[in-house]
Amino acid sequence: MTRPRPDDAPGDRPGDQPGDRPAGRVGASGTVRLRGSGEAAVRVPRYAPEWLRLREGADARARARDPLGPLRARVSMPPGRADGLVVHDLGCGTGSMGRWLAPLLDGPQHWVLHDRDPYLLHFAAAASPRSAADGSRVTVETRRSDIAHLTPDSLAGASLVTASALLDVLTADEAGTLAAACAGAGCPALLTLSVTGRVELGPSHPLDGEITEAFNDHQRRSGLLGPDAVAVVAEAFAGHGATVRTHPSPWRLGPGEAALTAQWLRGWVGAAVEQRPALRERADRYLTERLAACAAGELRVVVRHSDLLALCRPTGAAS
Numbered sequence: 001m002t003r004p005r006p007d008d009a010p011g012d013r014p015g016d017q018p019g020d021r022p023a024g025r026v027g028a029s030g031t032v033r034l035r036g037s038g039e040a041a042v043r044v045p046r047y048a049p050e051w052l053r054l055r056e057g058a059d060a061r062a063r064a065r066d067p068l069g070p071l072r073a074r075v076s077m078p079p080g081r082a083d084g085l086v087v088h089d090l091g092c093g094t095g096s097m098g099r100w101l102a103p104l105l106d107g108p109q110h111w112v113l114h115d116r117d118p119y120l121l122h123f124a125a126a127a128s129p130r131s132a133a134d135g136s137r138v139t140v141e142t143r144r145s146d147i148a149h150l151t152p153d154s155l156a157g158a159s160l161v162t163a164s165a166l167l168d169v170l171t172a173d174e175a176g177t178l179a180a181a182c183a184g185a186g187c188p189a190l191l192t193l194s195v196t197g198r199v200e201l202g203p204s205h206p207l208d209g210e211i212t213e214a215f216n217d218h219q220r221r222s223g224l225l226g227p228d229a230v231a232v233v234a235e236a237f238a239g240h241g242a243t244v245r246t247h248p249s250p251w252r253l254g255p256g257e258a259a260l261t262a263q264w265l266r267g268w269v270g271a272a273v274e275q276r277p278a279l280r281e282r283a284d285r286y287l288t289e290r291l292a293a294c295a296a297g298e299l300r301v302v303v304r305h306s307d308l309l310a311l312c313r314p315t316g317a318a319s
Helices: 049-054 056-062 068-075 096-104 118-126 172-185 208-219 226-239 255-275 277-295
Strands: 032-035 085-090 109-115 138-144 160-164 189-202 243-248 251-253 300-311
Touching: 049 056, 049 118, 049 255, 056 096, 056 189, 056 251, 056 255, 068 300, 085 096, 096 109, 096 138, 096 160, 109 118, 118 138, 160 172, 172 226, 189 208, 189 226, 208 226, 208 255, 208 277, 226 243, 226 300, 251 255, 255 277, 255 300
Parallel strands: 032 138, 085 109, 085 160, 109 138, 160 189
Antiparallel strands: 189 300, 243 300, 251 300
C-alpha cells in the first residue's frame, strides 16, 4: 500500500528502503513466523521489489536522524518488559524500514511486518536484520493486513509503529484510523518519507512547475492525501493528545543515482500526463530531454519529503 502500483510506472511513491541493497541474505537463519489475516483470498496489488531495492539507498540517506533521540528516550527499556521492543512496520514492502532502523536501536527487538502483498512479505522476512545496535537479537513475523482495518487491538503490546512512504497514499479516514490505533495502544509512531509536493530540478526547465502541479493533483486522486498528508496526519495525532514533530527528509539525486533518477522521472512525468492528457506532447519532449541530461550526469533532483514522529500518551497516562 506504499509502493508504485504494478500497472503504473514508479512515480514518487517513496517506499521504505535503506541501503543500496537489502541487508542480510535471503534465506539467512532467523526467527520468522508467518501469519495470515484470515480474510478470503483477494487479488492483492503487487509492487516491484526491483523498484523498492533501487530506491533503498536514497531513502536511507534521506530519512531524518533528529527524531531518533526522542524516540530512543521513549522506547528504551520499556517498564515491565523483559523481551525488548515490539515494532509494527505498516506497509513494509520489502522491509527496508526495519533494515534501516533496527540497527540504530539498542536491545532485543521483535518486528511485526504488515503488508497486503504476501510476495513482498516474503522478501521482507527473508532479508530482515538479525541484530540490533548493541548486538541483541532481532526477530520478525509477517502479517497480511490493511491499514483500513487497523485497531488498538492490532497494536496491543507495541512499543513503536513505523511506516515509510505510507501517508501520501492514505485517505483522511485512514489517517484518522492510524492515529486512533496508535493513540489507543499508547505507542509512538515514526512515519517517514511522505511527499510534500515540492520538487526541484537543475538545470531548471519551463515545464517543471506544470509537471509538478499535475503530479500533485494525481497524488490527490480518489481522495488520497498526497502532498497534504503530513499536515492531515499531524492534526489527527494531535487530536488524540500526541506530541507531534516533523523533520525534512529530502531525496537528493545526482549522477551517482542516475538509474533511480531515470525511473523516478518516467513515473513522475507519466503520472502528470495521466492526470492532464493535454500535456502529453510537451511532456514527451520534456522527458526525452531530462533523461538525456540524466544519462550525461548533468541533472540534479531534490524531491522534498517529511518525516513525522508522534509521541502518543502511554496507555493509562493521565490526560
